[in-house]
Amino acid sequence: LAKTTQPISMDSYEGQEVNITCSHNNIATNDYITWYQQFPSQGPRFIIQGYKTKVTNEVASLFIPADRKSSTLSLPRVSLSDTAVYYCLVGDSWNAGNMLTFGGGTRLMVKP
Amino acid sequence: DTAVSQTPKYLVTQMGNDKSIKCEQNLGHDTMYWYKQDSKKFLKIMFSYNNKELIINETVPNRFSPKSPDKAHLNLHINSLELGDSAVYFCASSPGTSGGELFFGEGSRLTVL
Numbered sequence: 276l277a278k279t280t281q282p283i284s285m286d287s288y289e290g291q292e293v294n295i296t297c298s299h300n301n302i303a304t305n306d307y308i309t310w311y312q313q314f315p316s317q318g319p320r321f322i323i324q325g326y327k328t329k330v331t332n333e334v335a336s337l338f339i340p341a342d343r344k345s346s347t348l349s350l351p352r353v354s355l356s357d358t359a360v361y362y363c364l365v366g367d368s369w370n371a372g373n374m375l376t377f378g379g380g381t382r383l384m385v386k387p
Numbered sequence: 388d389t390a391v392s393q394t395p396k397y398l399v400t401q402m403g404n405d406k407s408i409k410c411e412q413n414l415g416h417d418t419m420y421w422y423k424q425d426s427k428k429f430l431k432i433m434f435s436y437n438n439k440e441l442i443i444n445e446t447v448p449n450r451f452s453p454k455s456p457d458k459a460h461l462n463l464h465i466n467s468l469e470l471g472d473s474a475v476y477f478c479a480s481s482p483g484t485s486g487g488e489l490f491f492g493e494g495s496r497l498t499v500l
Binding site for chain 1: 422427429477488490492493
């Protein structure tokens with residue numbers, strides 16, 4: 276079971292790019308990397324998922340180096356509404372339990 | 388229409404009582420889950436059902452009993468509530484059991500006094 280390590284918290288300012296790195300040294304060959312965002316009093320919401328190199332969608336980018344032992348979630352030009360907890364998960368199958376437990380996440384605070 | 392809905396949103400009760408939390412999803416998904424989020428914000432899987440059948444049962448006290456009357460519903464019943472059961476409980480669903488996106492409900496905050 277690939278364990279993930281993320282910073283507990285990060286601060287940023289509106290308009291800046293924010294990069295949150297997740298370490299997953301024992302990631303397995305079939306594992307995907309998935310990021311979720313959680314606002315207070317809400318359930319987590321899927322942001323992005325990737326396997327290798329770079330994935331981009333309308334919300335974020337996910338950078339995964341060749342060794343896949345880490346990944347970086349990049350949020351371009353954050354706003355106050357991006358203040359949330361961001362979770363990194365690694366695994367290949369819900370059934371196998373690999374992706375089922377979220378860690379403590381990274382609490383991002385965006386300031387004006 | 389809310390994709391994954393839970394009721395009640397807040398629940399305050401005394402130790403020793405029995406309570407239930409209901410969950411419904413209108414996404415047509417085959418798999419539903421119950422998660423518990425503690426005060427440190429760790430989200431831990433409790434149960435997972437696929438087409439009304441239990442497929443994951445983590446180390447959860449048997450005071451917790453999930454019930455899935457159909458694949459759109461997964462209810463959580465808790466007997467003999469204890470102080471440590473206080474948490475936010477999230478229901479979620481996914482299209483299948485092999486990866487992909489989880490859709491979460493808004494959560495049910497349970498407070499045991």
